Amino acid sequence: MTNERRKPYPFDEIEPRWQRAWADRQTFRVPNPGEPGFEASRPKYYILDMFPYPSGSGLHVGHPEGYTATDIIARYKRMNGFNVLHPMGWDAFGLPAEQYAIKTGQHPRVTTEQNINRFREQLQRIGFNYDWSREVNTTDPGYVKWTQWIFRLLYTSWLDPRSKQARPIAEFVAEHPAATREQIDNVRLAYVADAPVNWCPGLGTVLANEEVIDGKSEVGGFPVERRPMRQWMLRITAYAERLIDELNGLDWPDSIKLSQRNWIGKSEGARVKFQISDFKSQISGGADIEVFTTRPDTLFGATYLVLSPEHPLVDAITTGDAKNTVTAYRASVAGKSDLDRTDLAKEKTGVFTGAHAINPVNGERIPIWIADYVLMGYGTGAIMAVPAHDERDWAFANQFGLPIRQVVADAPAATAGDATCHALPLECTTGEGYAVNSDFLNDLTTAEAKENISAWLNERGLGAKTINYKLRDWLFSRQRYWGEPFPIVWRDGHHDAVPESELPVNLPELDDFKPTGTPEPPLAKSTDWVRYSETARRELNTMPQWAGSSWYYLRFCDPRNGQRFVSVEAERYWMTGSLDPSAIRNPQSAVPHGGVDLYVGGTEHAVLHLLYARFWHKVLFDRGCVSTPEPFQRLVNQGLILGEDGQKMSKSRGNVVNPEDVIHEFGADSLRLFEMFMGPLQDTKPWSTAGVQGVHRFLARVWRLIMEEDQEGRWMLAAAVQAIEPTAPQRKVEHATIKAVTTDIEEMRFNTAISAMMIFVNEYTARAARPVAALRTLLVLLNPFAPHLSEELWSVLAEKFPATPGLVAEQVWPKWDDQWLIEDEVEIVVQLAGKVRDRIRIKKDLPTAEVEALALAAPKIAEALAGQTPRKIVVVPNKLVNVVP
């Protein structure tokens, strides 16, 4: 024998063997409707993992956590007669590949391919039951073609505000024959804008709002600055309302729905126009400042206005005296990064413009200030300041000695007394109450006052109710090489989509794909490629990484289709479960929407990928390209796996666990089983090598339940395994295990499913004779969790005992029979004043009166009562009796 410690069971030999067998037999291949072998009578189940970005460091232990969970359910559903779509692919465009390529001088395509090969091999070594024939890669020209096609669809769509649905731009043109080119471009769902954007010098590209965290890039943590640039934007704001409303029907974690709602940031209020006092505008009609407020009821308490320093009217209204201070202040704000402007802003800053505005309700002349606590990007970039009832205005007013007037009180003025209402407020109150000092609004509740003032403003053309959203349009262009080129060309300063027939627009080959360090994209270096025709030049930006992942779940339905992004039939079948063309769901209905039945991934995509994909999907739905208004019906987030030290895994801490090492030492089944046994899928939980050993030991016990060693140390079928009937207790354990594992898988409680199987094994290990039928039940139940071990043992049993043909993975999931679980006698607890004093065995379902009598007769109870009659007796059938003396 070798020096190497003998393995408790030969996982290293059996695991690759069964992986080959599944691949050879195409066990997990699922045909589409119309293809040979498709069985229309079965229900469909589309179960999806968030596909990985194939990084250079390979798989980490977080990947197999979610993947094992979906693998278990996919196998379980298949054994329950579903057509299961369970695919895997690669989100392969993106910054890290490009940065690595720059460092090593290799083309990103080369490194990406290497990384993908490594990821695929690693995933296959864990024994996942993906249908690998459906693998997709977002960088593949056959995929890029359809990403560009969808962009083109956005480009040629507009959102009709009446129906709130996207429609072809041609219909807009038909309805507005006089529309200028500019007006048409202004309604497209993909448009070009000159706007302040998040420019990240460290990455040499602009970033979406969602990619900027605390003023730093999400990738790399480089500082991000605001600068105006001409960029492609997607009009996601047009869908803000639907993106909020249609969350309701989704079976998603509340926390994720909440994140999306918060990110979209709907707030109801009003816009109010303030006339500028003594203002002689050179441009006619520019004499109003419009503010957004959620509290129009406090309009009488507005004692000054504040504009954002970037507000376009600032220059025009600033009066001579204030010019210098205003210019200086604006310059100092412009020099601040977002981080300085928000994070360190303990003290409010701002300057007076010298101008005044007229409060429309009372004609009062109030000063106009500028301050950086007012953001140009939200609302109108201007606010009315009501210091008595807004914390920020309160702080600002106190700092600069501006007037404060209370207009909301806890009680109507008559009750509270004039004195209270007219006194200078001692603190800022932001809650609702009753209007005071507000003329015709006095004594109204906040809600009534809001309605009243809105109507008043509306009648006079001074304002209107508005809904405002925090959500900004999606900045969609990047100054990078490794992304999808836009299917756009420029002529005479105008953009145009290239014809569909020219898709895909492939990336040019470049030797030097480094960012230029300036906002000019690297594609500019490829002069031949840029030149589209004598008069036209290609768009030089590329799409962000989110493009490919915003629709990949659709491509999986029909990944090799060259004619359409997904065939009509395949999309309809996998997204709705129906082959019927009328299977389009109603977006407003409360019934399940259809779509991907279960989507599992991390929470890091709460507002990025999951919002973008919903947006694209809704455009596709509106344009009649897909059958459901939402892509993912049910979403589950797996929790983070921490290092053994309870800290987040990181190279610098040295606590990173590599799944390859775990597989080498304990096998793929142990890795899978441990990741499921650690605790609830959704929880954050630490890694434990001892825990891996624990489940490994369990698998070895399963092995020895069926196998034993002969004299030479060779494994062979154990003599204890016999074709006998199980005893009643064995049968009870068997059926209890079926029940527990089945219900636990349904509820994704994999840790308790495994403990149920451990109880089975403990019970059966203790018996000298082991009925083969019960062991087979165990192997079927165990198969989704430990597929390799269960296949091996299944095949060993099949050599000696006749069995249903095929692999375990091809068996039918067992059903439990409650008849074996019923007991005719139960042990119940007898409590005295809520404390357990005794236990008695009684017949099941005994009448209450008899249970009471038996409980009172229990020795400890009888002793304690000493002949007294108890005040009360509570009987919980078959469980407990509580005697209250």
Next chain:
RNA sequence: GCCAAGGUGGCGAAAUUGGCAGACGCGCCAGACUUAGGAUCUGGUUCCGAAAGGAGUAAGGGUUCAAGUCCCUUCCUUGGCACCA
């Protein structure tokens, strides 16, 4: 600061509708088998106590015959948002 989720043995965790707290696993202790054990099997293992018994689910209070579970207050941890008018 705001929002959300959570706090149970030495550790990871269990505990339908309020009804025996700690299933299952790790670790630890003891025993068996072994030339050997970091293998395997058997038993024990919330804490205090020799035992009888008592205490116990972050802390405090409440509802109830009965609270890990429901209600109130406080503390702590994790995640998200962060001048959003």
